[in-house]
Amino acid sequence: SQQGEEDPQALSIQEGENATMNCSYKTSINNLQWYRQNSGRGLVHLILIRSNERKKHSGRLRVTLDTSKKSSSLLITASRAADTASYFCATDANDYKLSFGAGTTVTVRA
Amino acid sequence: DVKVTQSSRYLVKRTGEKVFLECVQDMDHENMFWYRQDPGLGLRLIYFSYDVKMKEKGDIPEGYSVSREKKERFSLILESASTNQTSMYLCASSPNRLDTQYFGPGTRLTVL
Numbered sequence: 001s002q003q004g005e006e007d008p009q010a011l012s013i014q015e016g017e018n019a020t021m022n023c024s025y026k027t028s029i030n031n032l033q034w035y036r037q038n039s040g041r042g043l044v045h046l047i048l049i050r051s052n053e054r055k056k057h058s059g060r061l062r063v064t065l066d067t068s069k070k071s072s073s074l075l076i077t078a079s080r081a082a083d084t085a086s087y088f089c090a091t092d093a094n095d096y097k098l099s100f101g102a103g104t105t106v107t108v109r110a
Numbered sequence: 111d112v113k114v115t116q117s118s119r120y121l122v123k124r125t126g127e128k129v130f131l132e133c134v135q136d137m138d139h140e141n142m143f144w145y146r147q148d149p150g151l152g153l154r155l156i157y158f159s160y161d162v163k164m165k166e167k168g169d170i171p172e173g174y175s176v177s178r179e180k181k182e183r184f185s186l187i188l189e190s191a192s193t194n195q196t197s198m199y200l201c202a203s204s205p206n207r208l209d210t211q212y213f214g215p216g217t218r219l220t221v222l
Binding site: 040043100103 | 198202214
């Protein structure tokens with residue numbers, strides 16, 4: 001069963017704009033991860049945020065975690081055409097396996 | 111850099127055939143995973159292995175088996191392929207179960 005669910009399912013933005021996507025989950029977690037998948041390829045890890053952290057950033061990526069609301073957000077600032085991809089959140093379910101959502105598809109228009 | 115390779119990018123098989131998907135990682139990771147990815151369903155865990163010769167069922171193990179004879183290699187076996195097993199198959203490895211997973215490029219399997 002899917003522990004994490006991303007919202008929106010799809011997002012289209014202009015190059016240079018920011019893109020924000022959200023992930024909601026159902027049960028308590030140890031950490032939450034975000035991955036990117038370019039069309040037809042494998043997933044690439046972007047960032048991991050632990051349950052005792054509230055914010056984390058890596059380059060143009062900003063991640064927040066609100067454990068009281070069981071939600072996380074991923075912000076991509078100053079988007080580029082190369083950011084066009086699907087983005088997935090992954091959470092560790094109670095039985096110590098990662099559970100991935102269905103993803104948010106981001107299209108960055110030139 | 112961690113490298114995870116999968117034996118084929120694209121594969122076409124007939125219903126009833128036995129299919130082997132191979133995955134190799136070069137970072138001495140203990141854990142390896144097989145997922146299938148279908149539109150709108152995200153990634154679903156088929157099997158995983160936390161040590162050589164050890165395996166555990168994931169969420170959708172029916173119709174699949176796995177083999178891990180060596181630490182770096184994890185094979186997914188479709189004993190008798192069916193059309194509903196047409197999918198993208200992704201292999202991943204990680205140093206521990208909850209840590210970052212490193213994915214291979216995927217195998218797009220079509221069963222006719």
